[in-house]
Amino acid sequence: MNMTYDWIGSPSDMKRDGAAILEMLDASVRDDGMLGYSTRLSREEADAFLAFWEWQLQNKAASILLARDEAGVCAMTFMRINQNRNYMHIADLSKGYITPRMRGTALLSNLLLKICEKAKTLNIELLTLDTRENSRAFKVWTHFGFKSHGVLQDYSRSGGRSHVGHFMNQRVEDLGKNCQKGEKLVLQNKSDFRAKLENTLHQEIAKNILYSLFS
Template sequence: MGSTGSGVLELINKTVADNGTLGFASELSGEQAHMFLDALNRRVADGDTQALYATYAGQPAFFVMMNLSGMPNCRHSAELAKAVVAPGFRGQGLPKQALRALICRARELGIEQFVLDVREGSRAHRLWTRYGFQTWGILPDYARVAGQVFAGHYMSQSIEVLAQRMGI
């Protein structure tokens, strides 16, 4: 698993425990963790995913996946997924720093837009909206948690518009 894998799992589990909305109802079991890291490692090795992981003073601080499209007609677009800021590092500008790095990498890869999906009203939804992501579609039955149904927002933003917003 390695220290990076352990750090990514720690971030995911802390966020889930803190009512984060990452698609997991509870902390990952050993089997789920193994499957998640296996898939992530495979996608990174195949070039289908770029992963950004940051630590501070040896502590996991941030993680996000940028999933690239394998479809020739959609290579201009990349999906941001599983963006996680450790609870102790929230409010310190990590998403802004990560977006700067993601914009640079996206430009190197010829990606022109980011897309993502989030649960309506979640911390993530508020964060992405603050950075100018626009909802282009809403799925009313996006997630079901503890008997409750939540809507999901499908959002996007041009790399260049995002870069301009951030002064890059």
């Protein structure tokens, strides 16, 4: 599979890839609203979203990672970079999304490794994020070693309900190690699946041979 990873670093990049990013946001609405949107963004909301991130990019306060395959953009992650010199060792991750067809692969580990590489070039040592409790994203971040350092009971509201949110963090060095472990696990799972599939095929072939001999 031909996969490319690109960092958006300027407003012109955002104008070029804005439509693809909005498509990912729309897809997340259908995917249990996992990016925090329960309905599609209106035209005004979409324009405001793109304008905000263009401003962030123009001021070197953000960078956006996109992964592409033959079908187009299949994953994204936003990184906000702290401009205060007392906190420049910290960056915040948000809007992390992978299309369903690419889940269960090594893509997530690779994305996080790309984030670690980028963070190191910017002398960022600590990554933070926030997410809804017990959501799919919460379970993924926990799996990769992020720890909660704070809980907000009234974190978000949707469908007339209030949801608990967790504020999480992990050191870049530790995340890199956890990603490498995760990639090995994916490869091991693929090997196990292939072995089981081959065994099933062999059994089916043997069954057909016996049927042809004795029927």
